[in-house]
Amino acid sequence: MSKVYGLLMAVLLLAGCGEEVYVENALVHSIPTESKLIIALSDVQDLDNLLKDNPLFDQLQGLTRMREIEKASSFLKNYDLDSDSFIALSIEGKNKVAITLLTEDYTANVDSNSIKGTIDYNDTQITERTLTNSNYYAADKNGIHMASSSLLVLESLIRRDVADYVFDTSFEKLFERTHNDISFYIKATDQKWLYQFMMGRNKADQGNFAQWYQLEAKKDVDALHMEGLIVYRDSIKQQHALYNNLNAQENQADKIAPAVSKSISSITYTDEKNLINNLTTYYNRAPAIPKDIKEILSNSQEITEIQLENGNALAFTVKPYETFFMSLDSLSSAKSTYRDQLTYTLSQPIETSTLYPLLIDGAYDQVALLDNFLILATDVAILEEMISSYENGSTLANQPWWQTARKSMSNSSTLLKVVNVSSLKAPTFDVSKEDEKILNELDTDKSRAIISQYVHEDSYAFYRMYIPLTSGGAGTQPLVAQIGTYKSEQEIIAGPFLFPNHLNNSQDVAIQTSDLKLTLISANGTPYWSKQLDSEILGGINAVDVYKNERQQLLFSTSKSLYLLDREGEDVDKFPYTTKNTITQPLSVFDYKSDRNYRFVVTTGDDLTLLDSKGNKVSGFNYKRSGAITSSPKHFRKETDDYIAFTTDNNQLKLLSRTGEVRTNIKQKIKAKSELFFHNNLIQLVNSDDK
Numbered sequence: 001m002s003k004v005y006g007l008l009m010a011v012l013l014l015a016g017c018g019e020e021v022y023v024e025n026a027l028v029h030s031i032p033t034e035s036k037l038i039i040a041l042s043d044v045q046d047l048d049n050l051l052k053d054n055p056l057f058d059q060l061q062g063l064t065r066m067r068e069i070e071k072a073s074s075f076l077k078n079y080d081l082d083s084d085s086f087i088a089l090s091i092e093g094k095n096k097v098a099i100t101l102l103t104e105d106y107t108a109n110v111d112s113n114s115i116k117g118t119i120d121y122n123d124t125q126i127t128e129r130t131l132t133n134s135n136y137y138a139a140d141k142n143g144i145h146m147a148s149s150s151l152l153v154l155e156s157l158i159r160r161d162v163a164d165y166v167f168d169t170s171f172e173k174l175f176e177r178t179h180n181d182i183s184f185y186i187k188a189t190d191q192k193w194l195y196q197f198m199m200g201r202n203k204a205d206q207g208n209f210a211q212w213y214q215l216e217a218k219k220d221v222d223a224l225h226m227e228g229l230i231v232y233r234d235s236i237k238q239q240h241a242l243y244n245n246l247n248a249q250e251n252q253a254d255k256i257a258p259a260v261s262k263s264i265s266s267i268t269y270t271d272e273k274n275l276i277n278n279l280t281t282y283y284n285r286a287p288a289i290p291k292d293i294k295e296i297l298s299n300s301q302e303i304t305e306i307q308l309e310n311g312n313a314l315a316f317t318v319k320p321y322e323t324f325f326m327s328l329d330s331l332s333s334a335k336s337t338y339r340d341q342l343t344y345t346l347s348q349p350i351e352t353s354t355l356y357p358l359l360i361d362g363a364y365d366q367v368a369l370l371d372n373f374l375i376l377a378t379d380v381a382i383l384e385e386m387i388s389s390y391e392n393g394s395t396l397a398n399q400p401w402w403q404t405a406r407k408s409m410s411n412s413s414t415l416l417k418v419v420n421v422s423s424l425k426a427p428t429f430d431v432s433k434e435d436e437k438i439l440n441e442l443d444t445d446k447s448r449a450i451i452s453q454y455v456h457e458d459s460y461a462f463y464r465m466y467i468p469l470t471s472g473g474a475g476t477q478p479l480v481a482q483i484g485t486y487k488s489e490q491e492i493i494a495g496p497f498l499f500p501n502h503l504n505n506s507q508d509v510a511i512q513t514s515d516l517k518l519t520l521i522s523a524n525g526t527p528y529w530s531k532q533l534d535s536e537i538l539g540g541i542n543a544v545d546v547y548k549n550e551r552q553q554l555l556f557s558t559s560k561s562l563y564l565l566d567r568e569g570e571d572v573d574k575f576p577y578t579t580k581n582t583i584t585q586p587l588s589v590f591d592y593k594s595d596r597n598y599r600f601v602v603t604t605g606d607d608l609t610l611l612d613s614k615g616n617k618v619s620g621f622n623y624k625r626s627g628a629i630t631s632s633p634k635h636f637r638k639e640t641d642d643y644i645a646f647t648t649d650n651n652q653l654k655l656l657s658r659t660g661e662v663r664t665n666i667k668q669k670i671k672a673k674s675e676l677f678f679h680n681n682l683i684q685l686v687n688s689d690d691k
Contacts, residue, residue: 026143026144027086027102027103029162029165029166029167030102030144030157030160030162031102031171032090032100032153032156034090034091035088035187036091036187036193037088037185037186037187038086038088038089038171038184038185038186039087039088039182039185040175040179040180040183040184040185041081041084041181041183042082042084042085042181059438059442059443060438060442062438064432065097065197065200066198068096068097071134071149072097072098072134073149074131074132074133075099075101075131075136075147076099076101079101079103083103083104085103085104086100087099087100087102088100088102090150090153095202096150097149098153099148100147100150100153100157101146101147101148102144103144104143104144104145105140114129115128115130116129116130116135119137121158124139124140124141126138126154126155127139136148142162146158168212170211170212171185171212173231174211174212174214174231177229178228180216182217183228184215184228185212185213185214185215186212186213186215187205187211188210188212188232189208189209189210189211190204190205193205195427199427200431200435208238209232209238209240210230210231210232210239210240211230211231211232211233212230213228213229213463214229214230214231215228218408220408222404222405223404223466223468223469224465224466224467224469225408225464225466225467226466227462227464229460229461230460230461231460232460233459234278234281234459237282239282240454240461241278242275242282242357243267243414243454244456244459245274246267246268246269246270246275246278246414247274248268248413248414248456249270249302250268250412251268251412251416252372252373253302253304253315253317253416254396254397254402254406255396256304256315256395257304257306258306258386258389258394259389259394259396259402260308260394261306261420262308262309262419262420262422262423263307263417263419263420264304264306264307264396264416264418265305266304266417267358267415268301268302268413268416269301269302269414272294272297272300275297275358276297279354279358287354287355288354290350292326292350293352293354293355295325295326296316296374300317300318300319301318301319303315303316303359304317305359305360308382308385310379310381310382311378311379311381311382312360312362312377312382313364313375313377313378313383313386314352314359314364315374315375315386316374324369326374328342328344328367331346331348332345332346332347332367333345333347338368338383341370342369343367343368343380343384343387344368345365345366345380346364346366346367348365349364349365350363350364350365352364362378363378364376364378365378366378366379366380366382366383367383368383368387373390396418399448402468404468405468408466409451409466410455412455413453413454413455414456414461415452415461416454418449418450418451418452419449419450419452420444420449421447421450422444424442425439425440425442427439446469447468448468449467450467451464451465451467451468453466483523483524484521484524485525486509486527488511488519489513490514491513491514492514493513494511494536495509495510495511495537496509496511497511497540497541499520499543499552499554502550502552506522507523508521508522508528508567509522509523510541512533512536515532516533516534516535516536517531517533518530518533519531520554520567520569528567528569529568529569533558533561534561534576535558535559536558537556537558538557538558538585538586538587539556539587540556540586541554541555541556542555542589544564544589544598546564546573546613548596551566551567552567553565553566553567555587555600557583557586558583559583559584560582561576561577562575562576562583562587562602562611563576564576564613564615573614574614574615574616575615577602577611577615579604581605581607582604582605583603584605584629585603585630585632585633586632587600587601587632588601588632588634589601590635590644592635592637592642597613598613599612599618603646606627606629606648607623607629608623608629621659621660622661623656626652626654627650628648628649629648630647630648630649631646631675633645633646641663642657643655643656643663643664645683647685650669651669651670652666652669652670653666653670653672670687671687671688672686672687673686673688673690674686
């Protein structure tokens with residue numbers, strides 16, 4: 001039972017990423033004053049069965065706060081409820097969790113030996129009971145059985161005159177409208193309260209977000225899926241009032257937002273005047289929105305704020321069939337092209353401060369138009385990342401787990417939020433080392449994101465919370481996303497070639513440009529060095545470890561030389577090795593016994609030269625020329641025999657030993673169409689007849 005409460009708090013934490021009405025129900029009036037989470041139920045078994053085998057909880061249950069909740073709620077295992085009841089989480093003192101059960105007159109199923117003593121308080125007898133690692137307190141008053149982990153909470157309930165007490169009018173109205181077999185109610189008066197509470201803090205309610213969430217669980221094998229209502233007041237400064245009566249449109253944010261986004265927030269509307277009116281109500285004055293922002297809003301139906309690892313971007317979904325409305329040329333100080341897309345640098349950045357808190361305060365001076373999306377970014381690298389993601393098809397819309405989630409979501413919403421679970425790993429405030437370790441070990445392949453969807457209308461919103469849960473298959477395929485970019489001033493004529501970086505276990509990239517320079521670039525697009533070569537690289541670049549110390553070098557040939565470079569771009573030993581005759585085939589590298597005693601095979605027309613890793617010619621290798629060599633020599637091993645194999649221009653297949661002597665004489669004329677390869681213990685190729 002206690003495990004369920006910890007799980008429930010974890011899930012609802014992630015989701016959170018009028019006229020007085022008197023309810024004639026003594027249970028409602030007995031709810032503790034500072035309750036933050038209330039569960040209305042009639043059967044504890046429903047709660048036990050609700051959220052079993054949840055991978056996200058399994059990873060978070062070791063948090064300090066989770067263990068505190070587990071301890072405080074452990075007494076609930078003594079109760080087998082069968083009538084309407086409340087379970088409430090409240091805060092005792094500054095930051096201590098208290099769990100309280102309210103139900104009709106009830107006798108708990110407990111061992112009489114667990115009774116530690118009794119306390120007479122305000123004409124009511126309180127029974128103190130002991131558990132393995134904690135105590136709890138129980139009492140009966142006015143037909144209500146009350147049990148709590150906190151004596152102070154229980155005493156305050158005993159003192160309360162329920163006939164004259166109203167717990168919370170907004171809760172009572174919501175409860176009267178929504179309570180079912182099992183419903184969850186979360187106080188929503190501050191956006192960050194639940195998250196900070198889960199991390200061990202008790203953030204004071206600011207009353208600036210909404211009033212209450214009501215949620216019910218939905219059966220879904222692919223996700224933790226809950227739906228319900230959120231209530232807010234549109235006459236005071238609460239953030240959810242900003243989305244009131246916007247008339248939801250189809251969300252298209254997933255088509256433009258990169259799958260690796262830290263968070264995505266999409267607002268849809270039919271008329272920008274409703275947005276501005278809501279801001280006016282929020283601030284009790286008309287905001288001074290700049291002309292350029294008004295123009296964008298009036299020609300759009302969706303604003304998407306995208307937080308990436310290195311900065312923010314805005315995407316405005318332009319209304320259907322709308323001709324583009326801004327003269328970007330006249331507004332810009334510079335224009336360039338990235339991936340065949342025009343990008344602009346604005347003379348004056350577009351400021352969003354007057355739209356806060358709809359949007360984060362920012363200054364956006366980078367602009368691009370991608371189909372029906374107007375993209376604004378704070379930095380050119382962010383704009384290029386947005387373009388790359390869109391061009392590469394690595395947006396949210398193309399992720400299998402998201403496609404599954406969309407089937408259980410509405411196509412339209414006034415507010416859609418998608419928070420990457422990986423963002424939970426880096427809270428903006430201090431946490432204990434133990435909790436920090438748990439957060440860092442979160443497996444984001446099992447729970448990718450927390451999706452929140454709202455449709456607002458007349459001081460309430462329909463709310464859906466969806467956390468995809470994956471256990472394998474397509475839903476867990478790795479994300480493909482651009483992590484860096486490099487723009488060459490010269491045309492790239494060879495490469496890109498991947499080269500392993502032993503310093504950080506990543507892959508660097510090597511390219512050669514039309515000025516014949518070789519450049520090595522880091523995974524994030526930062527160039528390490530450039531080196532002038534004598535001609536164009538033939539074939540590819542080999543990674544070899546000539547010093548046998550797990551530090552690799554770059555090995556390749558041009559038509560004139562054989563190069564061996566360390567990862568700093570410096571020549572190794574006697575290299576480069578130059579030849580009198582033109583090198584005609586890409587370099588071959590043999591490692592006969594996989595012991596890094598390399599042989600570098602240089603082909604010059606009809607001749608072969610073998611070098612060792614120091615750049616010395618290998619003695620004892622004597623090949624008798626027999627026509628121009630038309631393929632790079634390859635090494636194959638069959639049982640204990642080594643074969644050096646290649647083809648010639650007189651349609652011969654040559655199979656040599658290590659010494660260059662003919663090992664097997666192939667008399668048949670073979671005109672090769674493909675490279676040689678080794679398959680089913682045979683040297684194979686495709687000939688000109690496709691055989």
